[in-house]
Amino acid sequence: MTDTVSNATTGMRTSQRMLAHAWAFKEMKFALGVFLFLIVLAAVGPVIIPASAIDMNVGLRFLPPIFFEGGQWPHIFGTDQLGRDLFLRSLIGLRNALMLSVVAVICMFVLGCGLGIYAGYKGGWIDTVIMRITDVQMSIPVIILAITVLGMSRPTPFSIIMVLVIASWPVYARVARSVALAEKEKEHIRAARIIGAGDLRIMLRHMAPQILPPIAFVAVLDIARMMIFEAIFGFIGIGIQPPTPTFGTIISSGTQYLLNSWWITVAPGVLLAVTLTSLNLVGGVLERSRNHVLQGGR
């Protein structure tokens, strides 16, 4: 068949083609816009909104969101049982969850892909050992691991990230390994061996640049997944500890006042869900574009 669809994109590398394909979706632009807006809001909101996320104010307890009767400016989401501004608390929770998740995803990506490529390229007993470790790790439910490790001492961002990374790196290792297995049979790897390239050079310079971008695209979806884990940890009481607000602790504390002050639970969750939806839309479109390009589409 002739390449009649679009000659403009034929000169691009795989990852560029994926991005170009993704950018053509209007959902991509919209979702990315919403997501960036929320990030900016999380960064500047606490500075410009004249309220407090930490200080208690008995006079302002249980204020409903401003769209409802009794709501007051500047308490957009209303206030909680201690009179703290829910919108600000949510923004701070968002900021912390996002930073924590991004760091965790980067760590699991590096660790998982590194070991996965190593296992796939080397094969033999190294491959067997690494893959059996992933089998074992994937057979341990995250929650059991998390409560065991985090439930006993005061959890810190570091220990939370560590738990997330330990629980999730095997997925990356498996994907990277299976791609590496296919990749190492390709001619460019054979060509590299023939010119004398060593194992390290082949893995870093010849395999990683082919293998990692498509996996990185899907890792966007994992940032959202990690934010949900962070919220679950907070809800169970093994997340970042008070007074720092997290989605999990806010939602959990609101359950006691659900009947009369439902917004304490509902409003922060809406912000979290909107953020995650925008992020998941971005990730979903990227994933599609990746599949599209990997299947030979332009």
Added chain:
Amino acid sequence: MTTRDVLQVSGLSIRNANLPKAAPVLQDVSFSAAPKSVVGIIGESGAGKTVLAKALVNWVASPLEISSGQLFFEGVDLLKQPAERFNAMRGREISYIGADPTSALDPTVPVGSQIVKKLVTVKPTLSKREAKEFVIETFQAVRIPSASKRFNDYPFQFSGGMMQRALIVDALVTNPKLLIADNITQPLDVTVAAQILRLLRQLQQDFETAIVFVTASLGTAVDIADKVLVMKEGRVVESGGTSGLLANPQDDYTKQLIHQVPDIWGAEPFHSEQIDEHPILSIRDVSKTYQLADPDVVFGKQAVQAVRGVSFDVRRGENFGVIGESGCGKSTLSRLLSALESPDTGEVLFNGTSLSSMSSKQLLNWRQKMQLILQDPYNSIPSYMTIGDIIAEPLRIHNLEKGNALWTRVKAVMTEVGLNLDLIHDLPAGLSAGQRQRVSIARALVLEPEVLILDETLSALDQVEQSKLLALFADINRRRSITCIYISHDLAMVRRICDRIGVMYLGKVVELADNESLFSKAGHPYTRALLSAVPVLEEKPFEESVYLLDGEPPDPINIPAGCSFRTRCPFAIDQCAQEEPNLEVYEEKGSAAACYVGYAKLP
């Protein structure tokens, strides 16, 4: 136009709806096919042949659309009929076979039941049992061995050639009036392709089907077609009876196509100028076996004997060819020669030193002297490095040059292989296949190797580009007195460039001869079968009717005892079943063949 014609196409144009301003994909194509005739459609890739072939079965997928024209089938313009009417013809009156037999059927369902399903769909009067019996009978008729067992096999258990036979059965079970054969021999080895053509010719007589035969190979088209259409850029540039068109082409493009068909016997055999009798590379009784899981024995293994006791010498400065069909072991041999894998037994000697005795440091140094260039222009160079960096990488790995000296050397080699120096900072993405192969060649040459192995390096290129690169290699060979080993399935190419040639069959070298002797005398029946099957326009010294083989090579897991070729050899004698023959010299120049029948007794 005659009303008797099965098919008559007139003024058919197809365009791309997304590119309204571009030239149409097909423009004003007209031709007709009489009952029982074969119309050949020939052209290079991109000429619109496949689009035309698919249009004949109403397979014009968006964004392509038919913009004008008529398509008469038995006098009815199918394009004016509702689509259901046209579609109802498919698989019944009009059948289609495509270029990729291995992906034509659902991979998860046995081949036989898929064909039976089609048969009972188009002929509802048939019972399932009758249909099955009929399909097995037809399998036997198209010479699919052990047909009733094969009936239950899955598509991936069929070779390309066997699958194409099964699909021919599938297409012809309804006795259609018209068969569209779209590049059906393209992915197959020459001997298998020749078998398929022979089969199609026989079947056509039994079934009285008109065939539209689309191919990129003029030799193949001439072989089978009564009438030929030459297509270029979506238009028919010339058409006419096959022999007339060949003898007296009118259009320049037709003349060019005819000219491009390589001459084998008409060409002068190649000779390298400076050959040192001392061998630079000696292969001594090399074998390689792979272990596979045996599906029928618990924890059982099967041994796939990929290379079985291969020995030959390559002399310094000569061009040596290794030729054979899929599965003959030539790719394994290439891996052994380039020390990507080591042989189970035997050794590869480079200037007298065994590769297996080298330390990893010595091996790394040796890599500078021996380079391999691979087949796939799109996969053998990294897409994310600039062309300059790709060519410079070997120098950096071996720490040969730094700074300006490195770039001087890179530029010198780029010039030598004919790459524009402006490309040095570009990524390979925009390069043509030919340019990409030049990058590969430059990357190998920059190390100034003594031996260069070309593993199907030119197979993916078109004729014009291939000729240019062959000229380049002849030039390099002369200037650098480099030793080249060509591993290929392309007889015409080794004829043009190799001094000596080894023919491989089932992991063994069955004939080792100099260029002239191999093509004119050929001491092994397998070599003669290969030569009889090449699609060329000239007279062949070896008749297809005498030498062409049946079936396909046996499984390398179960290699027949004695001579491995005897099961397919038309001339096998009792002795062949007892012991494996060794290479015996059959003529004065030292050419040798492994055959008990003997050169003198071959017809």
Added chain:
Amino acid sequence: MRSGAPQGASEHLLLGPFYRLIGMAFAIEFFVRRILQGAVIVFLVSFVIFALLRVVSGDPVRIILGPMASSAAIEETAEQLGLRDPIPIQYGRFVAGVVQGDFGHSFIRGVQGGSTGGSQDSEGLDTDNRAPVFDLIMTALPYTAILAGGGVFLALLIALPIGIFAGRNSGRWPDRFALYVSSLFISLPNIWIGVVLIFLFSTKAGWLPAIGYEGLAYAILPAIVIAIEISPVLIRAISVSVSDNLRAPYFALGLVRGLSSNYMFRAHVLRNSAVPLMNLFGAQVIGMLLGGLFVVEYIFSYPGIGLLTINAIFQRDFPIVQAISILAAVALVLINMFVDFFSSLIDRRLKF
């Protein structure tokens, strides 16, 4: 020839492929290998959890005896429970028990049910009074099975139509709809949507019960939360594999060969799409389901394995956590084994 299959059995509509395979050494080899591998995995998982509990967690005796217990009493109880022995010795004892079918007794829970933590003095701690772990798990397991089954059923009920419709209309509105639905559902944290559903359907409307378990109706809301969590993954997988198979050469060629589009879809596209879907189940959905069950049971105070586990970990009730880890690992290993086996029944090219 393949041996073992009865004459003509391979033509049997449903069991045909099974017979053709069951006669093969492949199947035996597959199960032997996978069961051995699985045993190693389960063994390692149990050891990791066992060691982790003892190294990382706090001292369970403090919780058993309560904050007022004297350090002498604590030491005595710890000795009695064997918690002061080296970990390998403790583990050996544990494995010896498990091999005989004895998963030990809860540190905290009494036979009558309910926690006894902190309320007993050191003399009062005797083994007979504490509930056997095996019984606790057997009591909780049916509830979890109901919830898991209901959740997966609902998830498929949502995902199959949306996914297939999207796959058949790749690039058009149903495809986008599937993208939106899956992006939204995957963005609803189970802790939040669980509480919101309780608020809307239970607290406000009073349509459905939510907390605890007194009948099948109590499983509906938690099952919906589970379904919302896993359906997005299924929607994506189904739509991708359906549209891939529609684009596979065999589909277009099937039409050209004279077969109807409906037949090709029913007989071939759905069949081929089942393979990646099954693999997804083994690789991802079961893991998600397991994680989801823990959280959802916790939110809804649903008396299944998840709630049992979460309480047990917080109470450092080691025997329960150890047993449930083994149970979870066995479940994952078995499910993955069968998923791979049935995948290779459908697609004979697959080798595991």
